[in-house]
Amino acid sequence: xxxxxxxxxxxxxxxxxxxxxxxxxxxxxxxxxxxxxxxxxxxxxxxxxxxxxxxxxxxxxxxxxxxxxxxxxxxxxxxxxxxxxxx
Amino acid sequence: xxxxxxxxxxxxxxxxxxxxxxxxxxxxxxxxxxxxxxxxxxxxxxxxxxxxxxxxxxxxxxxxxxxxxxxxxxxxxxxxxxxxxxxxxxxxxxxxxxxxxxxxxxxxxxxxxxxxxxxxxxxxxxxxxxxxxxxxxxxxxxxxxxxxxxxxxxxxxxxxxxxxxxxxxxxxxxxxxxxxxxxxxxxxxxxxxxxxxxxxxxxxxxxxxxxxxxxxxxxxxxxxxxxxxxxxxxxxxxxxxxxxxxxxxxxxxxxxxxxxxxxxxxxxxxxxxxxxxxxxxxxxxxxxxxxxxxxxxxxxxxxxxxxxxxxxxxxxxxxxxxxxxxxxxxxxxxxxxxxxxxxxxxxxxxxxxxxxxxxxxxxxxxxxxxxxxxxxxxxxxxxxxxxxxxxxxxxxxxxxxxxxxxxxxxxxxxxxxxxxxxxxxxxxxxxxxxxxxxxxxxxxxx
Numbered sequence: 164x165x166x167x168x169x170x171x172x173x174x175x176x177x178x179x180x181x182x183x184x185x186x187x188x189x190x191x192x193x194x195x196x197x198x199x200x201x202x203x204x205x206x207x208x209x210x211x212x213x214x215x216x217x218x219x220x221x222x223x224x225x226x227x228x229x230x231x232x233x234x235x236x237x238x239x240x241x242x243x244x245x246x247x248x249x250x
Numbered sequence: 251x252x253x254x255x256x257x258x259x260x261x262x263x264x265x266x267x268x269x270x271x272x273x274x275x276x277x278x279x280x281x282x283x284x285x286x287x288x289x290x291x292x293x294x295x296x297x298x299x300x301x302x303x304x305x306x307x308x309x310x311x312x313x314x315x316x317x318x319x320x321x322x323x324x325x326x327x328x329x330x331x332x333x334x335x336x337x338x339x340x341x342x343x344x345x346x347x348x349x350x351x352x353x354x355x356x357x358x359x360x361x362x363x364x365x366x367x368x369x370x371x372x373x374x375x376x377x378x379x380x381x382x383x384x385x386x387x388x389x390x391x392x393x394x395x396x397x398x399x400x401x402x403x404x405x406x407x408x409x410x411x412x413x414x415x416x417x418x419x420x421x422x423x424x425x426x427x428x429x430x431x432x433x434x435x436x437x438x439x440x441x442x443x444x445x446x447x448x449x450x451x452x453x454x455x456x457x458x459x460x461x462x463x464x465x466x467x468x469x470x471x472x473x474x475x476x477x478x479x480x481x482x483x484x485x486x487x488x489x490x491x492x493x494x495x496x497x498x499x500x501x502x503x504x505x506x507x508x509x510x511x512x513x514x515x516x517x518x519x520x521x522x523x524x525x526x527x528x529x530x531x532x533x534x535x536x537x538x539x540x541x542x543x544x545x546x547x548x549x550x551x552x553x554x555x556x557x558x559x560x561x562x563x564x565x566x567x568x569x570x571x572x573x574x575x576x577x578x579x580x581x582x583x584x585x586x587x588x589x590x591x592x593x594x595x596x597x598x599x600x601x602x603x604x605x606x607x608x609x610x611x612x613x614x615x616x617x618x619x620x621x622x623x624x625x626x627x628x629x630x631x632x633x634x635x636x637x638x639x640x641x642x643x644x645x646x647x648x649x650x651x652x653x654x655x656x657x658x659x660x661x662x663x664x665x666x667x668x669x670x671x672x673x674x675x676x677x678x679x680x681x682x683x684x685x686x687x688x689x690x691x692x693x694x695x696x
Binding site for chain 1: 253254255256258261263611638
């Protein structure tokens with residue numbers, strides 16, 4: 164998953180999309196997550212890091228991760244892939 | 251190393267435009283318990299969903315209303331509106347506080363009798379009274395509130411047949427300056443229909459006209475409309491005395507007082523905008539006391555308010571079944587209570603609250619019920635915190651109409667629980683079972 168180049172993320176969790184003009188707020192966990200995605204880390208690595216740091220189980224985190232990613236895609240923050248490409 | 255507290259990751263779009271009319275968001279209200287009993291304990295014992303009624307709130311609300319009227323008017327009598335909530339346990343509390351019964355069908359009439367209400371303390375309203383119902387009312391010396399001329403003539407016929415007298419009032423509809431004007435029940439004041447009905451009753455040997463009744467509408471947010479109605483009924487009362495030298499005994503102002511629920515489309519919450527009992531009492535009492543009715547003939551003032559007396563005492567406990575995102579990215583949650591048991595959700599934005607501390611992040615959310623029907627929407631848009639599957643929520647102010655207008659659909663209706671004054675819980679209506687249905691069904695042999 165790739166964050167588009169029009170996206171700017173400030174250190175206090177503010178996100179601006181210069182392509183659409185939309186801006187967003189992140190909560191601290193969301194901020195941490197988007198920074199890891201921006202750094203090109205894969206799901207497994209992100210999950211392991213979160214499980215080690217936070218009081219959360221793997222399935223709950225997985226559910227939240229994919230919901231968060233769906234929202235990034237919905238807001239055109241990540242590159243829009245082929246809708247038939249499920250992987 | 252101790253792990254950090256996890257919170258669901260959230261990204262929310264910043265929407266510029268109209269500022270929030272209430273300023274900065276306030277802290278999320280949480281309902282952890284009802285009358286001191288924790289929500290998880292109630293759900294563990296009685297299931298989810300479950301209706302819970304607070305006897306303490308019922309009695310307090312009733313006494314607030316009673317005080318508001320009795321400090322302004324010498325003769326006040328409440329009559330509990332059965333159709334608002336006819337659970338026997340709830341009715342019994344109102345009767346214990348001194349309420350008569352106000353019923354609108356033979357079924358409710360029988361229920362009131364079984365609840366120990368004397369027939370003469372039953373006000374019988376409504377447009378559907380069969381001959382059998384009228385016979386029951388006459389035999390029990392109830393106050394029959396006549397709704398239309400066909401009923402009046404049926405009543406005359408029935409009294410002749412039984413050779414008994416009936417105590418009657420007429421329901422009067424009128425323009426009180428509110429919209430919509432209810433003119434489908436009773437006889438109209440302005441066009442003289444009510445006066446014609448009164449004249450016909452006074453000529454009938456076996457009808458004793460003892461009252462005048464009105465019910466100007468529902469969820470009336472203008473107390474002064476009741477003042478107008480009371481003036482018109484007082485005028486009729488004086489006119490009856492002048493023509494027939496007969497003083498009627500009571501004026502029944504019906505119900506329709508607003509509860510603190512918020513109507514859909516309302517700009518401000520109902521808790522801020524609804525008149526208090528004092529405001530209704532002031533408008534009604536002033537109108538009657540300052541009318542031409544002499545002091546010695548002041549009528550008893552009957553009130554049949556239902557919604558405003560019971561809505562606050564009822565809660566629905568429910569649990570989260572799922573979190574979802576719609577195609578527009580909107581957050582939705584599915585709960586285990588549907589519109590089939592929350593009839594009032596069609597016109598109120600019901601208050602839905604978590605039962606435990608939640609994330610400070612709130613997001614505009616749609617709350618769906620579990621019915622697998624598109625109409626099953628509990629809240630179309632509510633600023634709601636993140637919740638997880640299994641989290642327990644509390645829907646407040648659901649005491650009026652929901653447990654009388656509910657319908658069974660695809661699953662069993664839930665338990666209804668009462669918390670008494672000592673903080674003890676009692677099931678006052680059991681959840682349906684398969685037997686509930688199978689006992690009533692017949693399957694013809696083929």
